Amino acid sequence: MQTAKAVLKFIKDDEVQYIDFRFTDPRGKWHHITYDASMVDQATFANGIMFDGSSIAGWKTVNESDMTLIPDPATAQVVPFTSAPTLMIICDILEPKTGEPYNRDPRGIAKRAEAYLNSTGIADRNYVGPEPEFFVFDSAEFTFGPYHTSFKLTSSELPIGDGTHREGGHHGHRIQSKAGYLPVPPLDSGQDMRGMMLAVTKAMGVIVEKHHHEVAPAQHELSIQYDTLLRSADSIQTLKYCVLNAAHQLGKTATFMPKPVYGESGSGMHVHQSLWKDGKPLFAGNEHASLSREALWYIGGIIKHARALNAFTNPTTNSYKRLVPGHEAPLLLAYSGGNRSASCRIPFATSPEARRVEVRFPDSAANPYLAFAAVLMAGLDGILNKIDPGVPMNQDLYELPQGEQQEIPTVCGSLRAALVSLDKDRAFLRAGGVFDDDFIDSYIKLKMQEVTLLERTPQSSEFKMYYSV
Structure with missing residues (x-):
């Protein structure tokens, strides 16, 4: 239609x-x-x-x-x-x-980003392939008040029992911490649930690919096929709606919160991107990992502007509890072919058409219209200004000596830092009128309210550390 x-x-x-x-x-x-x-x-x-x-x-x-x-x-x-x-x-x-068009409408911003891409003459198509992860719990309870703040999550997959009575008893098949990647049932208790989620997402017009269990207990991923920037953002909104409602119908609760569980892997949304012109892949070439010079400049733009991008790709205070050492979250702003510890990865591809860049630091809480548009604008700035991304980092960045790690730039450590970075580094977003100062200022003001609430709220961990000081 x-x-x-x-x-x-x-x-x-x-x-x-x-x-x-x-x-x-x-x-x-x-x-x-x-x-x-x-x-x-x-x-x-x-x-x-x-x-x-x-x-x-x-x-x-x-x-x-x-x-x-x-x-x-x-x-x-x-x-x-x-x-x-x-x-x-x-x-x-x-x-x-x-x-x-209303300048603060996220979908309108995505449309302007696509129009700007065409106006540059660099390419006429931007394909985006997002991979959102999420958690599904049996129940989620939380309270927030001046004298009582707490949360409790339950799931039959969690490594230890929670004392919850379950009809038919406890089956004993529990996914251990950080050990949930691709197990088969009965360890993977979400097989049928994810199948239902994928089916209803497909029924709502999204071209779906696959589903699987993720690293953490109760963590999952649905994959959809790449599409244009706008259509991919529409598809992510549809997928989230289907995941939340399918879980609800099954008596469970789903969340795209990036880091609901301390010590476990968080939920990212790796974003695959490629540019095409006249039906030909612009990112295919003879440079590192069979990329073109334009693709490397694109990466250079993303690395240069990554800390400002964090305000859109990692837009919650909780996002920065995922971007910490010790997990697969990519902190270090580097690129490499196949290296999942780099923030920009070049996946293995068997054809020029499949050459693409995977940006790994975004998370599932991102507004897809704003995140995809902002990453595109950073990449285009890289091409227009021929920004060198530096040398590729092929080794495991998590295992680098501390001195070498400190020489590599990192993503932001907090939402406050990301919003400050956005405030200072916004010119690339304003190109072509895609984002404007009115929207950026209003967005910073809106998200700073979340920063202030978190910073002024005592945390349970603070009671543990300081109550008896």
């Missing part, structure tokens, strides 16, 4: 009862408004739907709150989780007074 006419015909022919219009806020959360099908016609697609933008964090003030949703008919998909036949359509945001 590529046109409004086709969507309206589908609604009538398939007796769709409700139309669910969705949009993404700056933090990456989906919001929706559901209309009875009888209220949706050609004018809905042409003129849009009004809503209150002042109720969305980081957007409008109450005195200028009116905003317009414009449905994208190409995104229409049947929702598999509702009791009544419902069609979902992803929307863009317009300013009602001018009819222009």
Whole structure:
């Protein structure tokens, strides 16, 4: 369904009862408004739907709150989780007074990034292949207050029993710490669950590839096929929705929180990227790992701007509990062919068409529209300015002597540091009007609220360390 006419015909022919219009806020959360099908016609697609933008964090003030949703008919998909036949359509945001795209709309920023790529003449297509990881628990309980702050996670996969009564008893097959990569059932208790998640994601129009268990107990990954920047971001939003709702239907709870468990691997979202021009892969060549000079410059741009990128690719205070030594999280800003300890990896490929760069520091909490657009802008800045990424690091970076490690730049250690870096290093994002100062300033202000809350909240670990000082 590529046109409004086709969507309206589908609604009538398939007796769709409700139309669910969705949009993404700056933090990456989906919001929706559901209309009875009888209220949706050609004018809905042409003129849009009004809503209150002042109720969305980081957007409008109450005195200028009116905003317009414009449905994208190409995104229409049947929702598999509702009791009544419902069609979902992803929307863009317009300013009602001018009819222009809203500068703080994340999907609009992704569209401008694609347009900017074309305007440079460097390439006409940017393919993105994200790999989001997530946890699924049997239950998640948490409280937050001045005198009682706690959380408790339970899962039958955890290495030790939690005292929870389970019908049929405990089966004893438990995944040990950091030992959960690709086991078969019964150790992998999520086989059927992930299959259901993949199936409903596919039913909602996403081209899926595979699923498997990840390193930590109760940690999983679904892989989707690469697509253009915008469509990949749409697909990640759809995948997250399907994962959360499929788990909920099964009586479990899923989270894309990067680091919910101390001492275990966190949930990353490795982002594979490639540029194409006139149907040919721009990243294939005769340089390191069979990359082109343009691909190396692209990597150079990402490494140069990585600490500013962290504000979008690792946008939560919890993100930086994943980016710590001792796990697979790539702290060191280096590149290499096949080396998973480098922040930019060049995966092995058997054909020029498969040549790509894998950026490994992003995590699953990222707003995909902002993260993918920002990484593209950094890479393009690298090509336009011929930024040298330095020499490749083929050895295991985790095993380097401390003196050598300290010579390699690193990603940020906190969200505060990332936001400060973004504030100072933003010119590459402003190219072509993709990001503007108004959006960047509003984003920094929004995310600093999270930083301040964390910094002012006593943590349970602090009681352990300091209560009896």
